[in-house]
Amino acid sequence: MHSAIEANFDGLVGPTHNYSGLSFGNVASENNSANPSNPKAAAKQGLVKMKALADLGFVQGVLAPHERPHLPTLRALGFTGSDQQVLAQALKQAPKVLAAVSSASCMWTANAATVSPSADTLDGRVHFTPANLVNKFHRSIEHPVTGRILQATFPDPERFAHHAALPSVDHFGDEGAANHTRFCSDYGSQGVELFVYGMSAFNTSLPRPQRYPARHTLEASQAVARKHDLSPEHAVFVQQNPEAIDAGVFHNDVIAVGNGNVHFYHEKAFLDTAQMRADLLRSWGERDTPLHFVEVPDAVVSVSDCVQSYLFNSQLLSRANGDMTLIVPGEVQQNERVWSYLQELLAQNTPIQDVQVFDLKQSMSNGGGPACLRLRVALTPSELAAVNPATLMNEQLFDTLNQWVEKHYRDRLVEADLADPNLLQESRQALDELTQILQLGSLYDFQQI
Numbered sequence: 503m504h505s506a507i508e509a510n511f512d513g514l515v516g517p518t519h520n521y522s523g524l525s526f527g528n529v530a531s532e533n534n535s536a537n538p539s540n541p542k543a544a545a546k547q548g549l550v551k552m553k554a555l556a557d558l559g560f561v562q563g564v565l566a567p568h569e570r571p572h573l574p575t576l577r578a579l580g581f582t583g584s585d586q587q588v589l590a591q592a593l594k595q596a597p598k599v600l601a602a603v604s605s606a607s608c609m610w611t612a613n614a615a616t617v618s619p620s621a622d623t624l625d626g627r628v629h630f631t632p633a634n635l636v637n638k639f640h641r642s643i644e645h646p647v648t649g650r651i652l653q654a655t656f657p658d659p660e661r662f663a664h665h666a667a668l669p670s671v672d673h674f675g676d677e678g679a680a681n682h683t684r685f686c687s688d689y690g691s692q693g694v695e696l697f698v699y700g701m702s703a704f705n706t707s708l709p710r711p712q713r714y715p716a717r718h719t720l721e722a723s724q725a726v727a728r729k730h731d732l733s734p735e736h737a738v739f740v741q742q743n744p745e746a747i748d749a750g751v752f753h754n755d756v757i758a759v760g761n762g763n764v765h766f767y768h769e770k771a772f773l774d775t776a777q778m779r780a781d782l783l784r785s786w787g788e789r790d791t792p793l794h795f796v797e798v799p800d801a802v803v804s805v806s807d808c809v810q811s812y813l814f815n816s817q818l819l820s821r822a823n824g825d826m827t828l829i830v831p832g833e834v835q836q837n838e839r840v841w842s843y844l845q846e847l848l849a850q851n852t853p854i855q856d857v858q859v860f861d862l863k864q865s866m867s868n869g870g871g872p873a874c875l876r877l878r879v880a881l882t883p884s885e886l887a888a889v890n891p892a893t894l895m896n897e898q899l900f901d902t903l904n905q906w907v908e909k910h911y912r913d914r915l916v917e918a919d920l921a922d923p924n925l926l927q928e929s930r931q932a933l934d935e936l937t938q939i940l941q942l943g944s945l946y947d948f949q950q951i
């Protein structure tokens with residue numbers, strides 16, 4: 503009976519991947535601002551991870567990138583004339599706005615949406631709410647197209663419920679699954695959904711970060727839990743430690759990861775760790791399997807080591823034998839303290855028994871590790887059968903997408919290139935072809951005309 507699985511849907515890196523320093527509070531984004539990027543390498547690094555997980559026997563899907571630069575947004579901001587004129591004016595008058603509408607940030611699909619599996623929802627459907635990502639302009643323009651891509655990937659309304667994003671205002675700032683984790687005994691049974699928020703919008707007596715923004719509010723998480731019709735006893739709301747946000751932990755998935763019956767997190771991740779444990783244990787209730795807390799002490803791995811290495815921005819995957827594998831970025835191996843901690847962890851008696859390292863440097867340089875690049879969707883066999891099959895990774899799709907990247911992507915981009923009308927053309931042509939490869943229909947604005 504326990505044959506539900508957890509699929510990972512990774513964002514395919516788009517042709518305009520670049521470093522524009524757009525994310526105040528995200529240390530990597532700020533540090534790499536104006537460095538040249540390599541979109542071709544970025545896309546290939548992502549594909550290698552997807553293929554490796556598919557080869558390990560996990561269900562792996564692909565979510566298409568968005569149309570960038572996004573000309574409709576530039577026109578909404580008052581730039582007029584031909585596409586070429588719009589780009590030239592934007593570069594001259596508002597280069598940061600041009601950079602923002604050119605970002606390939608939709609690759610970080612942990613921020614695409616919050617997903618509640620059918621075992622948790624009242625109507626027995628899988629629920630999706632695209633995140634409004636309102637705290638960063640370049641990300642706030644993602645949700646309409648994200649919603650269309652999710653609908654094209656999970657099309658059956660009998661099984662999948664698609665909600666609109668929350669109101670696009672700071673009070674309901676929503677960063678999606680990067681601040682959401684689900685615990686369960688097996689993927690097909692009632693889970694415990696943990697929502698982690700950076701601050702309360704309306705209760706100003708709760709602490710807030712002082713230096714960097716809290717992107718995600720309690721009120722947003724509560725709204726998503728209501729929309730997904732989760733039972734209140736299985737939804738837990740926990741505040742992130744404001745000091746962690748101020749140290750560069752802009753999403754909770756930079757300092758904690760959960761899967762199955764394991765919560766792997768840093769001592770300083772939450773405002774009140776004891777409360778987090780108590781609330782999760784109460785919600786978990788009496789089950790055959792215990793809930794494991796694997797807490798990493800600050801004295802062993804500091805918050806700044808977490809931010810630098812992205813130890814916790816890993817994928818924690820359940821293997822068939824019940825053990826778990828941790829998928830980490832190369833930066834974890836390069837940090838001596840973090841790497842030696844991991845060796846100790848593997849020797850301990852926890853479900854985490856294996857580590858695999860991936861080179862994701864192109865994405866990491868913008869603050870996106872393995873976990874940022876994937877949206878988890880737990881699916882029953884009949885739900886999996888209803889997923890658009892053209893989006894699922896296999897040998898053939900891997901070859902097709904590598905050839906597609908090879909054909910359309912540049913291997914170097916700097917800010918001035920974003921106004922190049924050829925880049926716009928190349929990107930549109932690439933995406934037009936991609937909608938056919940992934941059988942998504944006409945979902946981009948440029949395809950509507």
Ligand SMILES: NCCC[C@H](NC(=O)CCC(=O)O)C(=O)O
Pocket residue numbers: 520521522523524525528531532605607610612613638641680753868869870871874
């Ligand atoms: N979950 C990881 C998200 C990383 C993303 N970085 C960016 O958008 C950086 C883009 C730039 O600076 O060019 C963010 O901060 O939301």
